[in-house]
Amino acid sequence: MHRVVVVGGGFGGLQAAKHLKDAPVAVTLVDRRNFHLFQPLVYQVATGSLSPAEIAAPLRAMFKGQDNVDVVLGEVRDVDLAAREVTVATDLEDHEQLRLPYDTLIAAGGSSYSYFGHEDWKRFAPEIKSLESALMVRRRILLAFEDADLEPHPEHRAPLLTFVIVGAGPTGVEMAGQIAEIARDTLPGDYRRIDPTQGRILLVETADRVLPGFPASLSAKAEQALRALGVTPLTGHAVTAIDADGVTVQAQGAQAESIAARTVIWAAGVTASTLAGKLAAAAGVETDRAGRVPVGADLTLPGHPEVFALGDMVVVDGKTLPGLAPVAMQEGRYAARAVRERLQGRTPRPFRYVDKGNLATIGRRRAVGDLKGVHLSGLPAWLTWLTVHLFYLVGFQNRLLVFIRWVVSFVTRGRGARLITYED
Amino acid sequence: MHRVVVVGGGFGGLQAAKHLKDAPVAVTLVDRRNFHLFQPLVYQVATGSLSPAEIAAPLRAMFKGQDNVDVVLGEVRDVDLAAREVTVATDLEDHEQLRLPYDTLIAAGGSSYSYFGHEDWKRFAPEIKSLESALMVRRRILLAFEDADLEPHPEHRAPLLTFVIVGAGPTGVEMAGQIAEIARDTLPGDYRRIDPTQGRILLVETADRVLPGFPASLSAKAEQALRALGVTPLTGHAVTAIDADGVTVQAQGAQAESIAARTVIWAAGVTASTLAGKLAAAAGVETDRAGRVPVGADLTLPGHPEVFALGDMVVVDGKTLPGLAPVAMQEGRYAARAVRERLQGRTPRPFRYVDKGNLATIGRRRAVGDLKGVHLSGLPAWLTWLTVHLFYLVGFQNRLLVFIRWVVSFVTRGRGARLITYED
Numbered sequence A, B: 001m002h003r004v005v006v007v008g009g010g011f012g013g014l015q016a017a018k019h020l021k022d023a024p025v026a027v028t029l030v031d032r033r034n035f036h037l038f039q040p041l042v043y044q045v046a047t048g049s050l051s052p053a054e055i056a057a058p059l060r061a062m063f064k065g066q067d068n069v070d071v072v073l074g075e076v077r078d079v080d081l082a083a084r085e086v087t088v089a090t091d092l093e094d095h096e097q098l099r100l101p102y103d104t105l106i107a108a109g110g111s112s113y114s115y116f117g118h119e120d121w122k123r124f125a126p127e128i129k130s131l132e133s134a135l136m137v138r139r140r141i142l143l144a145f146e147d148a149d150l151e152p153h154p155e156h157r158a159p160l161l162t163f164v165i166v167g168a169g170p171t172g173v174e175m176a177g178q179i180a181e182i183a184r185d186t187l188p189g190d191y192r193r194i195d196p197t198q199g200r201i202l203l204v205e206t207a208d209r210v211l212p213g214f215p216a217s218l219s220a221k222a223e224q225a226l227r228a229l230g231v232t233p234l235t236g237h238a239v240t241a242i243d244a245d246g247v248t249v250q251a252q253g254a255q256a257e258s259i260a261a262r263t264v265i266w267a268a269g270v271t272a273s274t275l276a277g278k279l280a281a282a283a284g285v286e287t288d289r290a291g292r293v294p295v296g297a298d299l300t301l302p303g304h305p306e307v308f309a310l311g312d313m314v315v316v317d318g319k320t321l322p323g324l325a326p327v328a329m330q331e332g333r334y335a336a337r338a339v340r341e342r343l344q345g346r347t348p349r350p351f352r353y354v355d356k357g358n359l360a361t362i363g364r365r366r367a368v369g370d371l372k373g374v375h376l377s378g379l380p381a382w383l384t385w386l387t388v389h390l391f392y393l394v395g396f397q398n399r400l401l402v403f404i405r406w407v408v409s410f411v412t413r414g415r416g417a418r419l420i421t422y423e424d
Helices: A011-018 A041-046 A131-150 A153-160 A170-186 A217-228 A274-283 A325-343 A378-392 A396-412 B012-016 B039-046 B119-123 B131-150 B154-160 B170-186 B216-229 B276-281 B327-342 B378-392 B396-412
Strands: A002-007 A026-033 A035-037 A056-058 A070-075 A075-080 A085-089 A095-102 A102-109 A111-113 A160-165 A200-207 A231-235 A237-243 A246-251 A257-260 A263-266 A268-274 A293-295 A305-310 A313-314 A356-365 A366-371 A376-379 B002-007 B026-029 B035-037 B054-056 B068-074 B075-080 B085-089 B097-101 B104-107 B111-113 B162-166 B200-205 B231-235 B237-243 B244-253 B256-258 B265-267 B270-272 B292-297 B304-309 B314-318 B357-361 B366-371 B374-379
Touching: A002 A325, A011 A325, A026 A356, A035 A293, A041 A170, A056 B374, A070 B111, A075 A274, A075 A376, A085 B314, A102 A274, A102 A325, A102 B154, A131 A153, A131 A170, A131 A263, A131 B068, A131 B327, A153 A376, A153 B237, A160 A170, A160 A257, A170 A200, A170 A231, A170 A356, A200 A237, A217 A231, A217 A356, A217 A366, A217 A376, A268 A274, A268 A366, A274 A293, A293 A305, A293 B054, A305 A325, A305 B237, A305 B378, A325 A396, A356 A378, A376 A378, A378 A396, A396 B396, B002 B012, B002 B327, B012 B026, B012 B327, B039 B131, B039 B378, B068 B304, B075 B276, B085 B200, B104 B276, B104 B327, B111 B154, B131 B170, B131 B265, B154 B162, B162 B170, B162 B244, B170 B200, B170 B357, B200 B237, B216 B231, B216 B357, B270 B276, B276 B292, B276 B304, B292 B304, B357 B378, B366 B378, B374 B378, B378 B396
Parallel strands: A002 A026, A002 A102, A026 A070, A102 A305, A160 A200, A160 A263, A200 A231, A293 A313, B002 B026, B002 B104, B026 B068, B104 B304, B162 B200, B162 B265, B200 B231, B292 B314
Antiparallel strands: A035 A056, A075 A085, A085 A095, A111 A268, A237 A246, A246 A257, A356 A366, A366 A376, B035 B054, B075 B085, B085 B097, B111 B270, B237 B244, B244 B256, B357 B366, B366 B374
């Protein structure tokens, strides 16, 4: 039996494994976590709208009915391209490593946030990528309001009610919009000593406009929507320092400016999974600045047609595709089809990305969308965003639960998952 | 304005604060957490059926519309009965303490699990009381199956698939039943190398029957239901040691027996909140063996009619009432009514507990109930349990979400919140 090892249970790896159903292959799906995480909604966990399990689906449950998939919980330590073997570190007590031989490897390790060499900033400015970091951010945001309410010295309150989001890509814009809605819609009436609407929400972006990946007219619409919500976009500003007291920003040619803020959230810069670096080193190729490994038009590693790599850890045929779920999903399905075709003696055609568009939401009834050149904003964009995200969310139960949470939030302006939880 | 400080946002404190609505008092509700936790369902978080936010309700959201309640996030450090002042440690950066003067104090600190002087056991045998400990238990249970599946040496698998629950009160019985259902119903088909139904689930209890707080005939029914699910009750057995390798149990007059088990869960023994000890020391009275403070028939501290204490941290008029939500809720409402009556110059009548009954669930369609002498078991008891728990769960949204999760779990035998998450 042809052995396929899929590394990563994100959007790409999941599609690859699913589309190998009924193929004459034995699939091993390796992931560090026992669940698939619906990344595009993690920010809603960070802002207390959704509960973790509502945007995660257990991998084993998904592959219960697909007998040719074996799920392995562990972290890839090494890829031996010559021996065609992946080494996986497990949770076992003696830390025994597992060796998984493969005939085809599909590597989909994803990416993580990059602090541009300032790893010390991470402590003060957490990112929102994993469920754990989302829960930490949720705790920080909610505690900032609690502490402001308790703070006996009014002059110390302002930094507690100042929120800085670094990076105005879709995640940064969504976070800024959500924090504004918490302050404006959810919390008023909750406190007796502070007025949450007095909070300052700053969105810092190096580029000269928010959502730099979108057409300029939509960036303008988004900025307008952010301002209407009470968010102050600081475009054309670079962050030069972050510490416990806040951030320092600087506009080109201007003086550096300190912003006293207790809560800083990082949503800028992405770096490819270390898996990309491992593959590049093993194949003797160079990664790009963001650590991505180059693959051919058929998504395979140079010199290694048996190794597919995909998602936001690769550069496809010299082109950097957007780090979006649809890209990874299409690539995952392509890899699965390519494996099938090869087993039938056929040569797969090159991968072609079908761009279905780009959406970003800012808040209630506020979103922008660029759908194959059709520009949407306001309510139509927001409804499209809602529909698309509900549709792609994995699991009937999760769709229903998230739908209910959204309806209740919309009607009550409340947030059902406003819990401050701690790691014990 | 008459100042009421309520300590604790559990069942008792919540009812007290709610029933002071529209009373001519200023209420300050102090809790370490920003949410009310529906304790009776925490075990369902520990077993992946429910997500944390579904059984928790933010305190501020609950009191948004009740202007005379101020919620304070902090931990009570000290109660000064002479000065009528509570000192609260806050999360503020300089750890500034808050002093809350009161005219009436309502203390409802609850209880925690007691390891009977073996605090070192806690590390190996976590309890299920807080959301955090429930998530840790969930991780341990799910990882045990994952590790068993990965374990290359079959002879090492048995301890990984052995689960020991210490204490066969309602929580222990519920946990044992849930783990049995995970192994029997949820997981089969999920693993390629192990058969989860081969797991051993042992329920250790010092008394001679499970659910010792229930009538003997219902204990027998519960034991029968547990055995049908594959749980082995070890009644009449005391735990004499717990370590990383498992537990040692001993029946009276018999030899001690070692059980190799990776997962041990503690559901035995309860000790009152340290608040009870603080009040007892301040009032010059003795606590009982479980640390409970004695209060009079009107729930007030001896010599301090302005201090009510209630819930499972008190002994009422020499009687230890069961540590159940309805007891605390009735006591909380009583305290609120007593405060109102006194302000009107009336003398409150003594507190009288109305015993509405006792329910424990074992699994799908399996439960027992003792409702004012009417004994229920099987499907009727189970439906009663479901209805009562949904009814008392706080928040319309939570009720709806939990209802949906339960229906989906019942139909699919799946568990929507089977996530292994870590503290970062």
